Amino acid sequence: MLHFTDPPTTSGWSEIPAGQRARSGTFGGECLSFAPTPEAHFAGVWTHWAAEIFGPHLLDAMLHAMTSTRADHTRDLLARDAHVAGILAPESVLRLRRAGHAMLGRMDGMRGSRSARRFRAAAERGETPGLFPIVFALQSAIYNVPARAALLAYARLEWRAAREAQGGPWDQPGELDAGLILTRIDARFHPTIEPAAVAAVR
């Protein structure tokens, strides 16, 4: 099971200022990439995040990261990490790095995955950001977690991190609009056939 409450067991966080490394709490009491301001409408920002960040960017990046991990394609994994770092706001990248490094620090054994070991070494050397969604996808892949479950679990962690950052309750799963996320995941796995393509077959 995941746990972030203990300090990382490995070194290598030299690039991240000491005061900004993961603190107590799930993610040090801060958001990940879904970061509504206290005055914002939480559900509204969640819908926006699902449509603008998760759907078009994170979903694809995580699926590719899972495939690359299984195929032991470390370069693809690193490229995907850099790609996500390039499209998100710098403050989001920093938060995702903290969470990603905290998770990497707790991954032991890695089930003999060469790409996972290489990715972790690159993150520790500062050669790749080591973002949380990529690390989460990597771990899900090496433990053979089904992609749909992994992606939904990731979205739930984003939701929870934002809830905790605002001091609100996180233990109300009904509040999380899982349908919003599942729609995007299912659309990725089962894209609707274009009417033109259907007509061409006929």
Added chain:
Amino acid sequence: MPPITNPEILEKTAEATALDLPWNVVVHNDPINLMSYVTMVFQRVFQYSKERATKHMLEVHQQGRSIVWTGNKEKAELYVQQLHSHLLLSTLEKTS
């Protein structure tokens, strides 16, 4: 048709009834759910106290699996379905 005077019995059948064995709901460890989340799900699905839910959560975390409930099959299936809806890896097994 002539009567059968000396019928040969090929096979004897017998009936026996017994109570069905109970089923275990087993939760397995996974790398994607937070410990506090798993505890919360146990509390919600089984109405367990925080202490009991935490005990099962730690069992899952440390031993890889925990029998969280035992009883009749229909209810066990319902629990497994509810655990799946919370993304927990759970299975059913018949008690030996």
